[in-house]
Amino acid sequence: MGANLAALRERIGAACAAAGRGPEEVTVVAVTKTFPASDVRILAESGITDVGENRDQEAAPKAAECADLDLRWHFVGQLQTNKARSVARYADVVHSLDRARLASALGRHARAEGREVACLVQVDLDPGSRAGVLGPRGGADPRDALAVADAVAAEDGLVLGGVMAVAPREGDPAEAFARLGAVAAEVRDRYPRARTVSAGMSGDLEAAVHQGATHLRVGTALLDDRGPNVG
C-alpha cells in the first residue's frame, strides 16, 4: 500500500503540474469495493480520508465496521431507490444521483436520520450506450443534468456538491471529461458552491485532472488482488 499510494500521489502530482494545478485541488477517493474493512483500515492509516463503495450490501457493514475511523464515505455505484434509506445512514457523498425521484427518496431518508448527504449529479457521457447489451451504467442525459441538480438543491437533507461521470468505454476520455466540464460549469453557474467534479479512475486520471476533476475515484491503482501491499 505504501508503495502504491506513493506512486499514485506521484502520478497525480505530475498530472497537476502539467495542468498548472495544485495537488491540493484533487482529492483521492479510494474505491474499496470487494476489499475487506481491514484494508480500509490500512488505507486510513496511510492517510486516505475518503473511501468509495459501489454496492450498498457491501458498503453498509463495512462502514459500520470502520465507524471508529474518521472517514468520509462515498457511494459511487448505481443506486436503486429502495436502497436510499440504507445509504442515507452512512454515505457522506452520493456520486450517482441521476434522477429527481432518487433525490426525493434520499432527501426523505437523510432528514429522518438527521443527516446531511452531499450529492453529485451523475452525467451519462455516452447516452447512446443506454440501449447497449451491457445495459445502462447510470447517469442523467447531459441535457437533464440541470433539472436533476434543481431537484437535489430543493431537497432539505441533501446538499448539491457538483457532478460526476465515468468515461465511456470507447473514445478519448479527455474529450468526454471536457463535456463533463461544460455540464459542471452550467451547474456552477446556477449553484456556485457546487464545485465538485468527480471524474477519473485508475486508467484515466491524468485526463480527468487536466479537465478539472476535483475528485478521483481510484480502485486498482491502490488495491490489487493481493490487497494493500504494506511493504
Ligand SMILES: *Cc1c(COP(=O)(O)O)cnc(C)c1O
Ligand atoms: C470501481 C469504480 C472505480 C474505480 O475504478 P478503478 O479503475 O479500479 O480505479 C471508480 N468509479 C466507479 C463508479 C467504480 O465503480
